[in-house]
Amino acid sequence: MTCNPDRPLRALFGVAGLAMVGAALAWTQPARADAADARVAIAQALGQFERGHWTAARDRAQAATAADPDWGFAQAVLACTHLALGEGAAAEGAIDRAIRGGFDAARAHQLRAHARLLQGDTSGAIAEADRAAPRYRGYAVRVKAQALAAQGDVAAALPLFDRVLAERPGDAGAWSALGRVRMTAGDMAGAIDAAAMAVRADPASPDALELRAETVRAQYGLVAALPWFEAALRRDPRHHDTLIEYAATLGDAGRNVAMLTAVRRAMAVRPESAQGYYLQAVLAARAGDMATARSVLQRAGDRLSGVPAALLLSASIDLNEGAHAQAAATLRTLVARQPTNVTARKLLALALLRGDAARDALAFILPAAQRDDADSYTLTLTARALERIGDRAGAATMLDRAASAARGRSTAFAPDAAIGELAARARTTPGDPAVAVPYIRALLTTGDLAQATRAAQIVADANPGAPAAQLVLGDTLAAGGRFAAAATAYARAATTRFDEPTMLRLVDARNRAGQRREARATLSLFLGQNPNNVTALRLAGQWQLAAGDSAAAVDTLETLRTMVSDRDAALLADLSAAYAMAGQSGPAVDYAAAAYALAPANPLVVDAYSRALVRAGNAGAALPLAVKAVRLAPGHAGIRLHLAEITRG
Structure with missing residues (x-):
C-alpha cells in the first residue's frame, strides 16, 4: 500500500491557487516551443490532480519535465504527484532537481519529509518536517505524526493528528493518514471513522476511497469492499496499488477472471x-x-x-x-x-x-x-x-x-514470552491492547482465569474500538463457560473486524450459548461476504450434514472440493456421508474409497467408507472396515455404534 497522499499541491498553492496557477500557466507565452509544451502539460497535470487522476497527473508532469528539464516548478509538481502515489525515491529525486532549477528550498522541507517517510527514513522525515516553513506546518506536522507512529510511538503521534485536524478539519490527507495509523494500532473503530471523514472531506481522493475500501473489507467483508475499490479506480483507473488491492480482494472472493483483468x-x-x-x-x-x-x-x-x-x-x-x-x-x-x-x-x-x-x-x-x-x-x-x-x-x-466431529473453542495462540516479562510490560503501559492481550493470554494458559478476566475487562473497556481487546475478553469469558457473555464480546469485535477468527469465535459461542439461529445467521453472513472461505464452507457443510440437509451439504461440499482439490481425505469423507444421506450410494462409495486411498489410517475416513458400503448394501465389505475403525479409535462411541449396527445385521 502507498502511504497517504497529503494533497501536497494544495499545501503549496491552496485550493483556489491551484486553479489560478493552472490558468496562468496555460496562457503563458514563453519564448521556446518546448517551454510552451511544458507549461501546457503542467496546467493539465494540476487539473488532473485535483480531479483525483493522480497517475495521469504524474504522467503529464513527467511530460512537462521532459520538455523543460530545468524548470524547477515543474519538477516540484512532479514531486507532489510522486508523493501522492507513494513513490518516495522518485519524489526526492524530483525535489532535488526542482531546487537545482530554482525552486525555493524553503518550500520543499515538508515535501522532502514526506519523501523520506515513504522510503522508511522516519528520523530523516521528522528532521525535515521540523524545518518546514510555518505556512506548511499542518502538512509537516502530519508527516511527523506518521513518522512517529511508524517508529512505534503512536501515543505521541495521535495528539499531533488532533492538532492538525482541529486547525484543518477538512484535510482528507490528514484523515487518511490518521485512519491508517489507527488501523495499524488495532483501533478499527477509529480507523473506520477516520476513513469516512476522509471521503467526506474529499470524495475525489483515490487514497481516501481506497482506505474506505480497506476498512469496509475488514468491517463487513470482501464483497462489500468491491464497490469502494471500484470508486477509487474510477478516479484513478491506473493507480497501481489500488489495482493490486482490488485484484487480491476479487481473488479472495472467488472472482478469478476479474482478478486476472485487474492484475493485468x-x-x-x-x-x-x-x-x-x-x-x-x-x-x-x-x-x-x-x-x-x-x-x-x-x-x-x-x-x-x-x-x-x-x-x-x-x-x-x-x-x-x-x-x-x-x-x-x-x-x-x-x-x-x-x-x-x-x-x-x-x-x-x-x-x-x-x-x-x-x-x-x-x-x-x-x-x-x-x-x-x-x-x-x-x-x-x-x-x-x-x-x-x-x-x-x-x-x-x-x-x-x-x-470426533466435535471441536473445541477457537482461540488465539498463547504467547511464547514468560508471564513475568509480560506482566512487567503490562504494568508499564496499562490499557494498551498490544501489551495487555499477550499478558492475558498467558494468564489463561497458567489457569489464572479470575485475574485474566479482570484484566481483559479493563482493556476491553479502555479500548471499545479495538477488536483484539474485545476478542480477548470473549476468550476469558468463554474459558469460564460464560458463552452468552462471550458472544456479546465477540459480536462487538465483529462490528469492526469480521474476519475468520472473529467469525469462528462468535459462531462457536452463540452455538454453545444455545443461540443456534444466531450462530447460523453469523456463518451465513460471513459466507455471503467471503464465499470462497474454506473454513467457513467446511463448517457450513458439516452443519448441514448434522441437520440432515443432504442436498445443501452436497452443494456446499462440492463447491469446497473444487477449491481444495481431491486430496483432502476429511472433505471426501464428508462428501461420502452427504451423498449417502441423499440416497446416492454410488457417489458415496466412490468418495469414501478415494478418501480411504489417501488416509487409510484415519478412523473417521475408515468409518465413512464402512457406512457408505452399508448404505450400498455391501455389509460384508463394510464389516472389516468397521472393525478397523474401532481398532484405530476405540474410544469413539459413534464408530463403535456403527460396528454394532453392522454386526446386528
Missing part, C-alpha cells in the same frame, strides 16, 4: 510489479499449474522475500514438486516470524515428515494439535509424527480426536 491492468502500469507477479502466481497455483506459478514467482526475484504470503506460496510449490528440504527451510523462516501461523506449521510439519524428520515435525505441529479447535488434518499429521517416533499411544489419542 496493474502490470500495464508497473510492468515489473512484484505484487503483480505474486498475484499471477496465486492464480496459476489455484488452477493447479505449479510450474507456471513457480516461473512467475521467480520473476519477482528477491522483492517478495519478506512477504509471508509469498513465502507460503513458494513453499507450497516446493512441496508439490517434491523439494521437501527447500520447502522446510522456507517454512522454518516463516514460522519463526509468525509463530501463530497454523497453516505454515502444518505445511512445515508435512515437509519435515516427508523428509524423515519426524521429531522436528512434531515440535512444530504439536502446539497446533494441542489446541481445542485443532482440525482433523492437524491431528492426523500429529498422529503420523508420533507413530514415526514410536509413540503409538499418543498417536491413538490424536486419531481419536481426529475421528
Whole structure:
C-alpha cells in the first residue's frame, strides 16, 4: 500500500491557487516551443490532480519535465504527484532537481519529509518536517505524526493528528493518514471513522476511497469492499496499488477472471510489479499449474522475500514438486516470524515428515494439535509424527480426536514470552491492547482465569474500538463457560473486524450459548461476504450434514472440493456421508474409497467408507472396515455404534 497522499499541491498553492496557477500557466507565452509544451502539460497535470487522476497527473508532469528539464516548478509538481502515489525515491529525486532549477528550498522541507517517510527514513522525515516553513506546518506536522507512529510511538503521534485536524478539519490527507495509523494500532473503530471523514472531506481522493475500501473489507467483508475499490479506480483507473488491492480482494472472493483483468491492468502500469507477479502466481497455483506459478514467482526475484504470503506460496510449490528440504527451510523462516501461523506449521510439519524428520515435525505441529479447535488434518499429521517416533499411544489419542466431529473453542495462540516479562510490560503501559492481550493470554494458559478476566475487562473497556481487546475478553469469558457473555464480546469485535477468527469465535459461542439461529445467521453472513472461505464452507457443510440437509451439504461440499482439490481425505469423507444421506450410494462409495486411498489410517475416513458400503448394501465389505475403525479409535462411541449396527445385521 502507498502511504497517504497529503494533497501536497494544495499545501503549496491552496485550493483556489491551484486553479489560478493552472490558468496562468496555460496562457503563458514563453519564448521556446518546448517551454510552451511544458507549461501546457503542467496546467493539465494540476487539473488532473485535483480531479483525483493522480497517475495521469504524474504522467503529464513527467511530460512537462521532459520538455523543460530545468524548470524547477515543474519538477516540484512532479514531486507532489510522486508523493501522492507513494513513490518516495522518485519524489526526492524530483525535489532535488526542482531546487537545482530554482525552486525555493524553503518550500520543499515538508515535501522532502514526506519523501523520506515513504522510503522508511522516519528520523530523516521528522528532521525535515521540523524545518518546514510555518505556512506548511499542518502538512509537516502530519508527516511527523506518521513518522512517529511508524517508529512505534503512536501515543505521541495521535495528539499531533488532533492538532492538525482541529486547525484543518477538512484535510482528507490528514484523515487518511490518521485512519491508517489507527488501523495499524488495532483501533478499527477509529480507523473506520477516520476513513469516512476522509471521503467526506474529499470524495475525489483515490487514497481516501481506497482506505474506505480497506476498512469496509475488514468491517463487513470482501464483497462489500468491491464497490469502494471500484470508486477509487474510477478516479484513478491506473493507480497501481489500488489495482493490486482490488485484484487480491476479487481473488479472495472467488472472482478469478476479474482478478486476472485487474492484475493485468496493474502490470500495464508497473510492468515489473512484484505484487503483480505474486498475484499471477496465486492464480496459476489455484488452477493447479505449479510450474507456471513457480516461473512467475521467480520473476519477482528477491522483492517478495519478506512477504509471508509469498513465502507460503513458494513453499507450497516446493512441496508439490517434491523439494521437501527447500520447502522446510522456507517454512522454518516463516514460522519463526509468525509463530501463530497454523497453516505454515502444518505445511512445515508435512515437509519435515516427508523428509524423515519426524521429531522436528512434531515440535512444530504439536502446539497446533494441542489446541481445542485443532482440525482433523492437524491431528492426523500429529498422529503420523508420533507413530514415526514410536509413540503409538499418543498417536491413538490424536486419531481419536481426529475421528470426533466435535471441536473445541477457537482461540488465539498463547504467547511464547514468560508471564513475568509480560506482566512487567503490562504494568508499564496499562490499557494498551498490544501489551495487555499477550499478558492475558498467558494468564489463561497458567489457569489464572479470575485475574485474566479482570484484566481483559479493563482493556476491553479502555479500548471499545479495538477488536483484539474485545476478542480477548470473549476468550476469558468463554474459558469460564460464560458463552452468552462471550458472544456479546465477540459480536462487538465483529462490528469492526469480521474476519475468520472473529467469525469462528462468535459462531462457536452463540452455538454453545444455545443461540443456534444466531450462530447460523453469523456463518451465513460471513459466507455471503467471503464465499470462497474454506473454513467457513467446511463448517457450513458439516452443519448441514448434522441437520440432515443432504442436498445443501452436497452443494456446499462440492463447491469446497473444487477449491481444495481431491486430496483432502476429511472433505471426501464428508462428501461420502452427504451423498449417502441423499440416497446416492454410488457417489458415496466412490468418495469414501478415494478418501480411504489417501488416509487409510484415519478412523473417521475408515468409518465413512464402512457406512457408505452399508448404505450400498455391501455389509460384508463394510464389516472389516468397521472393525478397523474401532481398532484405530476405540474410544469413539459413534464408530463403535456403527460396528454394532453392522454386526446386528
